[in-house]
Amino acid sequence: MTRSLTAAALALALAGAAPALAQTPAAPSLAERIAHTDPGKYRTSSSVHGGAGSMDFGSLLGTDALDTNFIFLHRGVIHPGGGIGAHFHNDCEEMFVILDGEAQFTIDGRTSVLKGPAGAPTQAGHSHGIYNPTGKPVQWLNINVGMTKVYDAFDLGDPRVGAPLDPIPNFMTLRLDRALLRPVERMKGGQGTVQHRRALGPSVFRTAWSYVDHLLVPPGASVGRDVQTDMSEVYYVMGGEGTVTLNRQTAAIRAGDAVPVRLGEAKAFATTGSAPLEMMVIGVAKDLDAKRAFIQATAPRRR
Incomplete structure (x- = not known):
């Protein structure tokens, strides 16, 4: 009797679990993971961190985009006449x-x-802000990486x-100047000659943020x-059109897109x-x- 009841209970439990398992959402496709810039979805905010005027912005990628401490x-x-007031991130x-x-x-x-395209990184424990004194709107990006996935701010x-x-x-400062790029033949086994530069190296940052490249x-x-098992990446498309292949999927990309690449994912890019x-x-x-291992592996060798 006990064995029969146990078997019956197990059968009922499995039957109850089946619908739940069937409803598990499928992983998003590569095309669904790529974020697209859409000014129509921006929200208008005034006095951001106590700053002047107003700005329009939206989130392309959030904390769930990568499995590292990338925040947004x-x-x-x-x-x-708009800007972002001075504030700290600790x-x-x-x-x-x-x-x-x-x-x-x-x-x-x-x-x-x-003068753009340019930027300024701010280490944890230091304050920063930005102001547009000109008569023209400025196209803006903001990247945030933490010691954890938790965002913090203290306004001044x-x-x-x-x-x-x-x-x-x-x-x-960060300079995204094409004149500073250097040729790389068959980069990562690809075709032709691309132009590349490590615009900011790992010593710039105190978190696990390791570099900003211009490609x-x-x-x-x-x-x-x-494939990089210990490094995640985001590719923001500044201009042009192409394709990204991530693992076994390929999708089109264009200016304004952001492609998140998680740890251990194989990626490749081509211009179309x-x-x-x-x-x-x-x-x-x-x-x-x-x-630290990345710094040691990429440090120039002394002769």
Whole structure:
């Protein structure tokens, strides 16, 4: 009797579990994972972190995009006379990037004008802000990586309007200048010659954020299949059209798209249009130990 009851109970339990198992959602396809810039979905915000004026922006990728401590990638527009007030992040690092025009960037109370495409990384424990004093909207990106997946901020109530300007930035900057790129033949086993530069290296950041690369893939060229088990990446398409192959799936990409690549995923890129496929690459290591190993593996050898 006991065995019969046990068997019956097990059968009922399995029968009850079957619908739940059947309803488990399928993993999103590659096309579904790629984020697309859509200004129609931006939201308007005023006095962001106590800043001046207003800006429109939305989230391209959030905390679930990668399995590392990548927190978000935002895309938006800073209107004339608008900006983001000075504020601290103590457990995460952030970088504002402008894709065109110019803006006043502030790090730790020192302000300089940067002309796009350019940006300024801000290490954890330091303050930053941005202001658009021009009469034209500025296309803007914001990247945030933390010690954990938790975002933090402390506002200073300083909009940075009318701040004194240093002619030379007193802080680290990112330059996405094509003239600084260097040729790489058959990158990762791909076709043709691409242009590449490590714009920011691992020493810039204190979190597991490891690099920002600038990559230009001319028409007819490609970047071959590559796998990094301890490094996740985001590829933001600055211009052009192409394809990304992730594991066994291929999808089209174009300017304004963001492609998340998780740990251990194989990726490859190719240009399909008549213009070069231009991308900014954000690399975030699995953890600080993995970042240290990456630094050792990529450090130039002394002769």
